[in-house]
Amino acid sequence: MRFGITTADITPPFKTTMGGYGGRQDYFDKVNDPLSCTVLILEEKGQKALIAAADLITFHDEQAVSLRQQLAELAGTSPDNVMLNASHTHGGPEPRDKGSYFHALRDTASSVKYREFLREQILKAAAETAGKMEEGSLWFGIGKSSIPMNRRLERNGEIVNAPNPEGPVDERIQVLAIRNKEGILRALGIRLSCHPVATGAQHLLTADFPGAFKKACADALGNGVTPFFLQGAGGDMRPSPVADGDKWRQMDHAELPSIGQTLLHETLEVLNNSNAMEKLDTLELAGHFEYALASCERQYCKKEDFEKLLSSNISIERIYAQNALCRLEKGETIPDTEKIGVHTLWLNKDIAIVGIQGEVLIGLGAHVEKKLAPKHTILLGYCNGCLCYLPDSKELKRGGYEQSSYLYHGWTGPFAPGLEDTLTASVFIPE
Numbered sequence: 367m368r369f370g371i372t373t374a375d376i377t378p379p380f381k382t383t384m385g386g387y388g389g390r391q392d393y394f395d396k397v398n399d400p401l402s403c404t405v406l407i408l409e410e411k412g413q414k415a416l417i418a419a420a421d422l423i424t425f426h427d428e429q430a431v432s433l434r435q436q437l438a439e440l441a442g443t444s445p446d447n448v449m450l451n452a453s454h455t456h457g458g459p460e461p462r463d464k465g466s467y468f469h470a471l472r473d474t475a476s477s478v479k480y481r482e483f484l485r486e487q488i489l490k491a492a493a494e495t496a497g498k499m500e501e502g503s504l505w506f507g508i509g510k511s512s513i514p515m516n517r518r519l520e521r522n523g524e525i526v527n528a529p530n531p532e533g534p535v536d537e538r539i540q541v542l543a544i545r546n547k548e549g550i551l552r553a554l555g556i557r558l559s560c561h562p563v564a565t566g567a568q569h570l571l572t573a574d575f576p577g578a579f580k581k582a583c584a585d586a587l588g589n590g591v592t593p594f595f596l597q598g599a600g601g602d603m604r605p606s607p608v609a610d611g612d613k614w615r616q617m618d619h620a621e622l623p624s625i626g627q628t629l630l631h632e633t634l635e636v637l638n639n640s641n642a643m644e645k646l647d648t649l650e651l652a653g654h655f656e657y658a659l660a661s662c663e664r665q666y667c668k669k670e671d672f673e674k675l676l677s678s679n680i681s682i683e684r685i686y687a688q689n690a691l692c693r694l695e696k697g698e699t700i701p702d703t704e705k706i707g708v709h710t711l712w713l714n715k716d717i718a719i720v721g722i723q724g725e726v727l728i729g730l731g732a733h734v735e736k737k738l739a740p741k742h743t744i745l746l747g748y749c750n751g752c753l754c755y756l757p758d759s760k761e762l763k764r765g766g767y768e769q770s771s772y773l774y775h776g777w778t779g780p781f782a783p784g785l786e787d788t789l790t791a792s793v794f795i796p797e
Contacts, residue, residue, distance in 0.1 A: 367649055368409040369544050370499040371553050371592045374491035376420060376484055377401045377571065378459050382476040385423030386456025387567040391472045394459070398570035398619045399577050401458055403484075404594040405491040406544075406553065407441055408713075409499060410649035414443040415711055416495075417719075418488055419555070419594045421573035422452040426461045427723070427751030429481055433488065434750065440492045447653035449709055449721050452748040453597050455562040457572035465774060501547040506717060506742070507643040509636035511539040513575070513629060514560040515606040516728075517614075518766055525766030529609035534728050536599060539629070540744055541636045543643065551591050554583055556633055557744050559598030559728070564605045564625060566616035575605055578626025579633075586630060597748050599731030601724075601755050601768060652712040654794035655750075657705040661788070662772060664702055665779030669694055686773040693776070702778040707750050710794035717742040720793055721749025722756065727768060729758035733786035734793060759783040 377400045381393045403420035416437055425433070434448040441448070461481050463474035516533025518525050536559040544553035562574035573580070576595035583593035607625055608617050636642045666672060666687075672694070675687035690700055707723035718741065720734055726747035735743040747756075754771030762769050762780060769780045 367501070367503060368499045369502045369504070370407045370495040371404065371544070372491045372495040373402050373404045373592055374487040375400055376403045376487050378480050378483065380476070380479065382459040382480050383473055384569070385458060385460035385462070386563070390567045390569070391469045393473070394571045395569040396571070398457070398572040399581070401571065401573050401577070402580070403488050403491065404592060405488065405495045406594065407495050407499065408504065408649060408651060410651055413651045414441050415447040415651040415653060416441045416443065416492065417449050417451065418492070419451045419596055420453065421455050421577060422458050422461065423454060423456060424452045424461065424748055424752035425450045425750060426481055427753065429461070429485065430750040433485060436489060437492050440489065441496050444653065446655050447651060447711065449653070449711055449719065450750050451596050451721060451746050452752065453562055453573065453576040453595055454600065454748045454752070455572065455574045455576065456567070457562070457565055457570065457574050459571070502552060503545050504646045504649065504713070505543040505545065505643045506646055507541045507636040507639070509539045509541065509632055509642065510537050511558060511629065511632050513558065513605050513607070513625060514600070514603040515609055516602060517561070517604045518602045518761070518764070518768070520764070525764050527767060528612055529614065531609070535603060536728050536731070539632050539636065541633055541643070543637055551587065553592045553594065554587065554633065554637065555594040555596060556629065557596040557598050557746065558629070559600040559731070560603040560605055561600050564608050564617040564622060565619055568616065568619070570619055572619060572622070575622060575625040575629070578622040579629040582623065582626035582630040596744070596746055599726035599728055599745055599747050601727040601747060602761070603728070646714050646717065648714055650712050650714050652796060653710065655707060655709045656792050658708050658788050658792040660704050660706050660785055661782040662702045662704065662777045663779035663782050666690065667700055667778050682773045686776065689776055700776065700778050704753065704775065704777060706753055706756070706789060708789055708792035709749055712796065717744065719744045719746060721746040722789060723749055723751050724753045724756040725768070727755065727757045727761050729761055730756050730786045730789065733758055734790050737790050737793060738795070756785060756789070757781070758786040
């Protein structure tokens with residue numbers, strides 16, 4: 367196997383608005399810690415794959431399509447073998463510029479400007495990576511993390527965003543390590559399922575705890591080891607250190623290193639356990655991308671349906687109704703389906719990375735992994751963009767904020783039951 371890895375600084379050098387909180391529509395005040403994008407290229411017998419892992423709320427959905435094409439050309443591979451993963455930090459710039467999420471006075475021009483800056487930085491890093499490939503080996507291991515905690519708590523018959531220590535949680539920390547031909551560690555990455563929202567809606571740019579993990583790695587292992595972070599099915603997880611009784615607290619940025627140190631310790635427990643780490647021989651690097659067509663409930667379709675919502679005391683429901691009525695007046699219909707990208711990249715015959723274009727909840731992620739069992743799955747959300755929350759049928763029925771994405775996208779209603787089956791059917795399994 368050959369590999370190349372480069373980290374680019376993607377901290378905006380100009381003022382931008384921030385992503386992650388609808389009520390925070392203004393600019394960041396200053397930079398607390400830098401944002402980065404790590405570009406990794408793997409090669410086996412001429413077959414190549416590229417993974418870009420970035421400190422972003424999300425990649426812009428439309429830009430991700432052209433960016434994957436450009437990266438494929440630089441790496442000498444197919445776009446099916448290029449995967450973009452965002453950490454989903456809520457402390458970074460906002461790369462999106464359209465949708466009900468944005469207020470009329472928001473500076474969306476800064477989002478467009480940042481996207482172009484981001485493209486330049488990632489393409490530059492990819493070109494550098496492609497030019498410094500070297501011999502090495504890829505290793506994989508699984509451990510346990512104390513950081514994720516379920517955030518969907520049932521209270522008074524409703525699902526609220528609050529600490530739920532008894533709720534389902536993905537405690538796994540999946541470790542990817544790359545060693546050079548002499549066996550020296552050159553790169554160390556983890557996949558964890560957890561929202562990077564430890565610092566809340568403050569106005570400092572931050573990679574949040576994924577950045578703290580990478581900083582802890584760099585401090586402990588030196589500049590010769592490149593750390594990276596991959597976000598898993600973290601749609602219903604938050605960091606346990608910010609649980610404060612029955613609510614979440616907003617962590618001071620000075621506390622972030624403590625989470626980084628915890629993740630580093632948990633990672634090294636796996637890395638230094640010879641029984642936990644497995645060398646991945648005979649890489650296949652077989653990628654496949656396709657769109658799954660998800661159906662929505664037809665709850666709101668006609669003019670009178672939306673007129674009733676105009677008197678709602680919930681602002682997003684009123685905005686949803688207003689936008690829908692404008693569409694109907696133009697002679698357009700309200701969409702009852704949506705495309706969701708599903709990306710499969712087989713590292714070898716036993717391990718696949720499955721990247722989904724959305725905020726995957728734990729139940730849906732488990733459904734996908736069950737299809738591939740007993741083979742290992744590195745399941746990633748926030749891949750090649752992020753459409754919305756993606757719950758399984760059980761969580762759709764329970765309700766809560768995570769099943770209300772239709773309000774922001776203008777669909778006829780929430781996803782219909784069986785979303786997990788729709789997405790799983792698009793996972794690529796070689797014959």
